[in-house]
Amino acid sequence: MTQLRHLKRLLAAGDPAAFRSAFLELHSWEQAQFFLNLNRSERLALYDVLSASAVGNFFDDIDDDDQQIPNFLAEMRPEFAAQMLTEMYVDNAVDILEHLDKPTINRLLAQMPHQVAMDMRSLLHYDDETAGAIMTTEFIAIAANQTLASAMYALREKADDAELIYYVYVLDNAKHLAGIISLRDLIVNDQETLVQDIMNERVISVQVTDDHESVAQTIRDYNFFAIPVTDDENHLLGIITVDDIIDIIDDEAASDYSGLAGVDVEDTSENPLKAAAKRLPWLVTLLFLGMSTASLINHYESLVSEASVLAVFISLITGTAGNAGTQSLAVAVRRLAFPDQERSFVQSLLAELVTGVVTGVVTGVTITLVVGFWKHSFILGFVIGLAMCCAIIVANLAGSFIPGFMARLGFDPAVASGPFISTLSDLTSVLIYFSIAQYFIASFVN
Amino acid sequence: MTQLRHLKRLLAAGDPAAFRSAFLELHSWEQAQFFLNLNRSERLALYDVLSASAVGNFFDDIDDDDQQIPNFLAEMRPEFAAQMLTEMYVDNAVDILEHLDKPTINRLLAQMPHQVAMDMRSLLHYDDETAGAIMTTEFIAIAANQTLASAMYALREKADDAELIYYVYVLDNAKHLAGIISLRDLIVNDQETLVQDIMNERVISVQVTDDHESVAQTIRDYNFFAIPVTDDENHLLGIITVDDIIDIIDDEAASDYSGLAGVDVEDTSENPLKAAAKRLPWLVTLLFLGMSTASLINHYESLVSEASVLAVFISLITGTAGNAGTQSLAVAVRRLAFPDQERSFVQSLLAELVTGVVTGVVTGVTITLVVGFWKHSFILGFVIGLAMCCAIIVANLAGSFIPGFMARLGFDPAVASGPFISTLSDLTSVLIYFSIAQYFIASFVN
Incomplete structure (x- = not known):
């Protein structure tokens, strides 16, 4: 400072x-x-x-x-x-x-x-978000039939302009990528050796049109400092270095996080009025979606005026189902980012159904007992518990289904935001709650 | 395959x-x-x-x-x-x-x-989550008074064991870190030059006790492939390479994301019963927290039975305030991860207050009009709008205050999870809503 x-x-x-x-x-x-x-x-x-x-x-x-x-x-x-x-x-x-x-x-x-x-x-x-858009053309390429000494000479000449000199790429006569050698190989081997005798011919590369997130995944998996980029005829077009990958990983994490929160968290240091302008469209959209929940409750207003105790548990049921939905949404978005080859989409949904049923039943039984003792009415407790159980199962399924569905439609699954799922689950929760309450109302209203 | x-x-x-x-x-x-x-x-x-x-x-x-x-x-x-x-x-x-x-x-x-x-x-x-716990001792060190040729010789000898040979570290007689040269410098300069004549003496290093996330931030800022780790007397103890940093960035992002969702998203591929067992503690805790909201509504039950229309808007107000709170929570957690030196904690809170007031007023006015026309009562609309405006402002402040407060207490700010903030904001929203409704009730109940 x-x-x-x-x-x-x-x-x-x-x-x-x-x-x-x-x-x-x-x-x-x-x-x-x-x-x-x-x-x-x-x-x-x-x-x-x-x-x-x-x-x-x-x-x-x-x-x-x-x-x-x-x-x-x-x-x-x-x-x-x-x-x-x-x-x-x-x-x-x-x-x-x-x-x-x-x-x-x-x-x-x-x-x-x-x-x-x-x-x-x-x-x-090159299109945004492809390997081509983040690669550099400043790499070092040599021929397979050079000696290491002459490769070293070429390296010295070009070292100042190259972004990374740790890998040297070997091209054949038609400029196809034929192999790779590391600077480590270059300096530890006898200088009269030919490049082709020590080069690694199994080069891991990416295509120029590949999505930049899949490039990031490859570099992360293989622990590379850089990866070569080729066209579909295996001509070397450029390289992508690990520092650019870190930025992509950051952006990806920020966008998943933003999706879950319903706000773009990368705009943190701007002025508060602009921040409000960024958040309002989403808030107001959700407000109108929430209005459908309100009009649903309005539809059941006569039920509420008959048993005002029902109003007591609205926010508890919608809130708990919303929390459960957010949990399964987050797991689903994460699973899409790090796919588990052994499980299909349907298997994941089934697994989430089981998880939803278990969490729903445990939570439902808990609240049945709590309300039963509190309100001295186990029928009321049962109504609340059953509604909560069903609402949680539905919210869980929605949370895990929607991101996968978005991904299949070609959208970023992270746009299935947390607030959206919660607001949607409010609607289904209220519908479930009042349907069940209506059925049992004679039993708990004295 | x-x-x-x-x-x-x-x-x-x-x-x-x-x-x-x-x-x-x-x-x-x-x-x-x-x-x-x-x-x-x-x-x-x-x-x-x-x-x-x-x-x-x-x-x-x-x-x-x-x-x-x-x-x-x-x-x-x-x-x-x-x-x-x-x-x-x-x-x-x-x-x-x-x-x-x-x-x-x-x-x-x-x-x-x-x-x-x-x-x-x-x-x-070394303690978990410190630089010491992630560094390697397999680096290449040379003396300042060597020639580049002899340094190159030493490098060849050790190249096979070293994790990264791109940087060579220069030590003085007492093993203090005195400088750094890159392999690029080593190969492009005249081999008779002394190391001390071309080494960079302004070495950016981290302390062995530094938190691993701050190490990640330094490597990311400077675009390094590796960074040296020293003790408090500047002895070189090890190096940390960029591939280990990527794992830390990933873990950090996953834990922030998990915090916002109230579920550990890193356990995705396990069986559904275990998944339920992981999610239930958090869901049931929030359920009991939600019970306080229910008992608050219970306290106002007579008000609801007098004007059952109030029940219609409970979930709309709690939901919207919860969404606003989640937005400001996410921004606050992100700001703590990428601190903005120009703004103090208090300034951030003030900025968030302004954002909260603006979003609150806009959302409040919107819902006032919607309810006014829908229910043919602008007084009822005003009650709902005012309650929503206040609830949003409070939720916004809580969302932005709590992570900073957690960080000051030494906790990970990401533990201030999204569901926790929403459930807490349910409580304050309901309190605000019924207090305002009670005050105006005579005006909209016929």
Whole structure:
């Protein structure tokens, strides 16, 4: 903190050399944090003092979803912005370009070296959320019939531009991915060995059109630092590194969590009015869904006026069934994210039915006894208990069925949010409750 | 799949050479998947056919939380098990040992080479969930006054044992961590250069007692493949690699998600009765908490019998307030996981108050109009709307206050689960609703 203030003072003091030497001491992530804390005039001063390459270096560490990035680029001189993007890792630069409008992209690309602009253009056209959209083209490729010594020489030449030099990819004459060797293999083996003699030919790779979440799963399973990306003819197009995968895992977790809560939790630091605007559509939608529950109760109003004790247990039954539904929803969403090959969708539903019946019966018996003793009426207790048991079973089934159903329709199962399930289960719970109560009403109203 | 069946057949056929050559072709993660699909007698056949080193190689890829691991070790000959653990990466072997009982651990350690047993003992005594518990001691360290050529020589010697050779750590005479150089720096620079001339002296490291989640955050921020772990005198004790961090991020996300749902979502593939047993304690606890809401409504029963229309809106008000509370809970838990330095706890609460007031007023006005037109009574609508507005504000504040409060008490904020907040908010919502209704009752009952 004091260090950052010190740096700001150096920047304001207009002593470029002193600022530069202190700033460049920092790790690029710290430089990015410092930069994000500057105001506009401080940023303009910084662009004057640093080279485009130095700025590009820490722009690699700014989250590409940061909504200020287009402003940052707009306030730089166009040649400076283009040069800075050129200096960045190509996948990160493309992630930034994707947030800009077409004319701006074209203007920036026009000022870059031809080869870089071509690379970026080719990456720009991959669909969002595919392997192609997160890969980089800055990998190191060698030929199978090279010696390790010459491969090492090629590696040294390209090491500065590559995002990761831990794996070296071996291509055949037609640029197909033929093998992989790690830098470890390169340095421990005799330098006169041929690459083809020690390369691993069973390369685990992903397709350029694969969903980015399945890529993340593969890297996580195999504990890779990077994975090659190929087209359907096995041409090597790029690589995906583990740091980009961590961001995807984070986003995936955040979106599952958001789904369960009915709110986008990734917008945490914005102003409270905007936060309200984000939450209201969902709340009001659920309010209208809840109105159907209210009108159902309204339908049974004569029953309530006959036995006002029924009103006492409405929120208990809807609440408990809602809790049970949320539990089974969460388990179902998780199961879809980490599929269990041994169980089919129907088997999962059956298992959840058993779980629902057991939890329903135990909870139902408990509340029967509690209400029986409290209200001195075991018939009333039985009505409440039976209703709760049925409501829990239905909510459990809905919670476990809906995400799988969404997934089959091609939607993200996490959009079957917790609040939605609870509100839906309110409706069925009330219907079950009053149907049962109506049947038994003569027995417990004196 | 056919490949796995083919392998099983080779194993059953008792042709060790054919099985071995096919099996060793697989990536270690695939080997682990194959192994986990075997029954006991197949596993025993496998231990006979493979070397302890080959088995250790894929045991590195089995999740250490897998509850079958102690059985696997018990069915191996003790010397085989000890040798297998010796061949594993030391951090993974220790993760396995941590799940065994003391006598078994000692018996296994006694059969290992002295140095390995010492390393494992030293790692075993670190507290769970600290950097010490997840680090490995298999890193590569060199001296500052070596040339790059001699460093490279040392690297070649140790490369086979090290978990990661991408970073090489530089120690001073007293074994303090003095710098770091990447393998990239090692190979691109002139081999006669001294290590101290190109090493990076500003090493980002973590303390051995640091919480593992904060280590994960640091690695994620800086995009590292590994981070060094030191004691409070800056002696290098080990390194933590990014693959272990991914597991922590996953576990963290799963536990936040579980908290919000009130169920441990990591137990998905077990049998439905066990699943019910896991969910029931939480459901029944909430049931009793819900009973306090029921007895509160019971307290107002005369009010309900006077105006049974009040019963119609109970679940609408409790449900909507519960949804709002879950939203603000989720945002608060997420904010605690990714702290925003610019905002204090009090500022966050104030912001959430503003959000609560805005969402409350909008939702309240909406329902006032809906009920007013539906029931031809804008006074009744106003009662419902005012109650909903207040209930939302209270639920919002509770949802955002409780996780922070839990964190300050030293608990995991995610234990403030969604169902708990909803059930609690049922209670306050009902209290608010009937208090307001009681005040206005004369105006809307004819």
